[in-house]
Amino acid sequence: MASLLNIAIFLPLVGAFVVSLFRNEWLTKVVSIVLSGVVFVISLILLFNFDPNAHQFLYRTTVPWISSLGINYDVGLDGLGVSLFTLTALIFFTVFIWAIKVKEKPNLFYALFLILETTCLGTFSALDLFLFYLFWEGMLVPMYFIIGFWGHDRKVYAANKFFIYTFFGSLFLLLGLATMIVYGYFISGHISFEYDFHKHIAYPLWLQIILFVLFGIGFAVKVPMWPVHTWLPDAHVEAPTAGSVVLAGVLLKMGTFGFVRYSLPLFPQASKIFIPVMFLLSVIAIIYAAMMAISQTNIKKLIAYSSISHMGMVTLGTFALSISALNGASYMMIAHGLSSAALFYAAGFIYDRFHSYEMSDLGGIAKYLPNFAILFMISGLASIGLPGFSGFVSEFLILLGTFKYFPIWAIVAGVGMVLGAAYFLYMYKNVMLESASLPESKIQKLQHTMDLEIHHIIPFVLILFGAFIMGIMPYNFVNIISQTSKIIMGSF
Amino acid sequence: MKALYPDIIVIVGIIALILIELVLPSFDLIGFLGFLISLVSGFLAIKYSLEGYTFSKWLLDISAFSLLLKGIIYILSAFVIFTSVSFFKSKKTFLENVYTFLLIALGLSIMISSKNLVVILSGLELASISMYIAVGMLKDDYVSKEASFKYLVLGSMATAFFGLGSAFYIGATSHLDIISVSVNHNTAFALASLFLFVAFALKVSAAPFHFWTPDAYEGAPTSTTAFISTVPKIGFYAVIFLLASYVFPIINNFSYIVGIVGVLSMFWGNLVAYAQNSAKRMLAYSSIGHAGYFLIGFSKYNVLSVSSTMFYVIVYAFATAGAFLVLSILEKNENWTHDMNNYKALYKKNPFLATALGLFLFALIGIPPFATFVGKLGIFLGLVNSNAWFFAILFIIGSIIAAGYYLKLIVYMFFKEPVTEEDQSLPLSLFDTIGVSVFLISVFFFGVFPNVLFDIILKDMFHG
Structure with a gap:
């Protein structure tokens, strides 16, 4: 089993070498999809064989x-680690299928994503x-080039901003x-x-307080x-x-994963002291980002702000310092x-077909x-926490x-989450419905637009099924x- | 006695090269022989260092650590020579270039062979004078001559400071050797440390003694820049390490002077680098910024701090030499002026060179898995070890500022559209590919396995 984990981590990196060595578009895509599929299967094996009663990694x-x-x-995995590991493997598998029709520099595209997959898997399993x-920072360069090469109009600005912010953290x-190491020494x-x-x-x-702040800045970014x-x-x-x-x-989860894996168990007392600060920042994130989302006209920006809002929920749950809240945060x-x-x-998909996010x-x-x-509707409902989807359980x-311990904060956060329904339904209405007021030219264009293709459906189905x-x-x-939650809460 | 062999080989080699040049003035031959001489003595030095040979007779004091540094200096010189021969050929510089490099390396090697101020000075001068010459090697190029002259004038100031410092040192301690001495509140000794420090701060281009650097680095033939911006640094920091071990700790709070000079040059170098339109000049400012990092590292004397700074200096030398060599290969193309606009869409014109330069720049930013990241981590460990929180935070800010201008060049190379649409792929010879790859692989290898180098540094640095 342990060797399976190592294979899963480094298989994509090997794939990246193969891909950049042969530079054959067809081979690249097959290799990437097959390797990431293998990684996904391995991650499922690891997930299903996981012993929830284990006391160590x-x-x-x-x-x-x-x-x-x-x-x-x-390297090794705990409960949270193995879950995020599986999530990572799934997301990358679907990404490789989705991107099968990428036209610009396909070999480089796949190679960068393969490197990125290794660094992400490594981050969730490293115990040193x-x-x-190494893995945490290693993800910076491939992501920088992914945004910089294949991004839209302001890609360079966005890539640099991403790089500098993350590097700062x-x-x-x-x-x-x-x-920490010097103190240990x-x-x-x-x-x-x-x-x-x-x-x-x-x-x-x-x-602990110094360390919490230093680690916290890194994770918070x-x-x-x-x-x-x-x-x-x-x-x-x-x-x-x-x-x-x-x-x-995947990448946003690294931050919250860092809080759960490092900040809580290593600096328990400081974590307690920082509860009000973290709560305040989380609640501001939940409400403020939801408000920002409502005011967006760019759908991608709207979804981005909704992510910030949801991640605020995760940090809130993480620092409530109870097993069920931590479970919820991890689940989220x-x-x-x-x-x-x-x-x-x-x-x-909308951008592919209509070349606009507005x-x-x-x-x-x-x-x-x-x-x-x-x-699209199902995805949105899953996101706003409809019962029957994972979002609901986590919220x-x-x-x-x-x-249980912080009723006021919980109520404020709960109100914030309601806004989630508002912005999603608002977006859905504007983008998908309202066909009555459409001009003739647009209707003609819509009639000639192809619906989902098979390489779109597979990722959707896999993810929504999950x-x-x-x-x-x-x-x-x-x-x-x-x-994981039990072990971590055991240290409080 | 074996500890002297590497230097003897180089001395004999240089004389042989001078003689051969009279008979067979061929760049390929001289270059290849120079490469071979340097490589052989480099490996020999490292071999003897690992076997623990030392030599301390006459005025010399060669420890395993100085043998290691000699080895690195010679090997680095060998590969810089290897990659620059075709550049010199295309620029039609003087044939003496090859053994000027060897003379610089020899001077540095002599400088770190002793703790005696006179021997250090003679080694330093051999290296420095050869460097002034190397900078001015471009035939019919006014900028090169001007750079050389400026370097000569300011470099002589460093020598003067060194001489003055030595005089005060001898006066205060009645010693010629840099060893542990006991002096109490002695003004002459304080002046001695200050002058000696200033001499080397000038040599490693730390602000406010850096004014020669951008001009000298920009005016010099690019592969000479690759050489003088990296190899000598290893030698100079070895002497600064010597001073930091024996001289600086004696004076109260001297470490703050070192640290402040470090912080100053870190911010100066990194901020002014933004204003540059020339990639070559930008890298020159980057080396001023890096001088700041290293001085911050040496400002606190503890095992972790100085050993990892030394490691950082060495891997930085590999990364910077690699970057400048890529620049020199590009310069072989006509009309290449190192203006940022020349670098537009370099990725399309020559993917290998663009990727290599990009990776060197990421290494200089300090992104893992490149070796410079281990150096940064080591400096953090050392600073925290001495409770130098303030310097640690400043170091972070400096590093973040630095990331921006390296990214600027990366953006030009990868994300900008070319000026003209016509297909103008740049040629690349096999030798250039090999040369650049050696540097790239070393930077990567020492990042994934820093222990290969770090363990030896840690073992040798404090014994002998």
Whole structure:
């Protein structure tokens, strides 16, 4: 099993080498889809074989790497890790299918996404801080080029903004890592980057606070939390569809994953102290981003702001410090990964067909593209938390867990989530319905527009099926996720 | 005695090259022999370093650590020579270029072979004078001559400072060697440290002593820039390490002077780099900024800090040399002026060179898995170890500022549309490909396996 995990992490990287070596478009696509399919199958095997009662990381591999600095190649998964791992594998698999018709530099496109997949999978499974940072930061360069090469009009601006913001956060994270390691060195006499080693060190409060802030800046930029969220709308709007999907579906989860994996268990006391701050920032994100979403006319920007709002919900649940809220937060990472991916696919499809994200250019699509209308509606409903989809379970758990100790915050956040329904339905109405007022020229164009093709349907179906299964059978999945929550809450 | 072999090989080699040049003035032959001499003595030095040979007789004091640095200096020189021969040929520079490089490397090697101020000075001068000459090697090029002259004038100031510092040092300690001395509140000693520091700050182009740098780096033939902006740094920082071990700690708060000079040149270099339209000049400012990082690293003396700064200097040398060499390969094309506009859509014209330069720039930003990232992490470890939080935060801000101008060049190369639509793919020779690949692979390799180099540095740096 452990070797399966290693294979899954590095298979895409091998694929990237093959792809850039042969530079044959047809071979590239086959290799990418097959390899990511294999990775997805492996991730499912790992998920179904996961033992929710385990008390440590499973599928673990530890190999000495840089012994003088106490750095190991160390990977393994816990409940949250394996869930995000599966999510990542699924999203990338669908991305490769979706992008099959990419025309511009297809080999480079697939190679960059394959590298990105390895770094994302690695981030969720690394148990050594050095390795973690390597993967965490390694994702920056491929994503930069994905936005920069295949983006829309303001791609360079968006790519640079994305790079600088993320790099800014990462450097604070790096300083935090360094601080932690030096402290470990002071009290134990040897340098170690092992996660387990640091988990068992009781840091003094002042240091916990410093570390929490340093790590927190790094993670918050990635989440993104208000007020460092401004890179996200730009990056999303300018990125190509596949890039947006990966950004929303996987990369944003790295930040919240970081909070759960590192901030909570390593700095428990500081986490308690920072509850009000984190709550405030989360609630501002939920309400403010939802308001911003309502006022958008660009559908991709609208979905981007809805992501910020949902991620605010995740950070709220994370810092409520109860098992069920943490379960909900973790569940929401997966749920939002699926639903936002589906929504960005929908936006991407609209752009492919109509070459615009502006609501004023669109309208009346539902009548002419019925299949798409149905799948878009389902994606949206999954996103706003309709019962029967994963979003509902997660929101319910978060509010339940938060309400117990922080009723006021929970109510405010709950109100914020209602806005979600407002902006989605508003967008759906403007984009898909309102066929009565359409001018003749647009109707003619719509009549000649092709509905979903097979490479569009497969990603939609896979992702929505995931959201649906997680919505109607939450117990099994919550069970896996709560393995992490129990361990983490055990340290409080 | 074996510890002297690498230098002896180079000395004999240089004399042989001078003689061969009289008979067979061929760039290929001289270049190849120069490459071979440098490579062999480099590997020999590293071999002896690993076997633990040392030599301390007469005025010399060659430790395993200085052998390691000699090895790196010679190997780096070898590959710079390897990649620059075709550039020199195309620019029709003087044939002496090859062994001027070897002379610089030899001077540096002598400089780090001793703790004696006189020997350090003679090595420093051999390297410096050869560098002034190397900068002015472009025939019929006014800018090159001007750069050379400016470098000569300001470089001589460094020598003067060094001499003055040595005089005060001898006066205060009655020693010629940089070893642990005990002096209390001695003004002469304080002046000595200050002057010695200024001499080397000038040499490593730290602000406010950097004014020669942009002109010298821009005016020099590009592959000479690749050489003088990297190889000498390793030697100079080795001496700064020596000073930081024995001289600076004696004076209270001297580390702040080093740190402030570091912060100043980090911000100066990184901010002024934004204003540059020439990629070559931008990289010159980048090296001023990096001098700042390294001085911040050396400002706090602890095992982690100085060893990882030394590691950083070495891998930075590989990354910068690689970047300048790509520039030199591009310059072989007609009408190439290093203006940013020349770089528009370079990715379409020559994917390999664009990708290589892009990766070198990402390495200079400090993105993993490139080796410079390990250096940054190491400096953070060292600063935190000394509780130098303020410097650590400034270091972060400086690094973020730096990311912007490297990205600017990357944007030009990858995302901008070409000026003219006609297909103008740039040629690339096999030798150039190999040369650039060597640098690229080293930067990558030391990032994934920093222990290969780091362990030796850590082991040797503090023994001997």
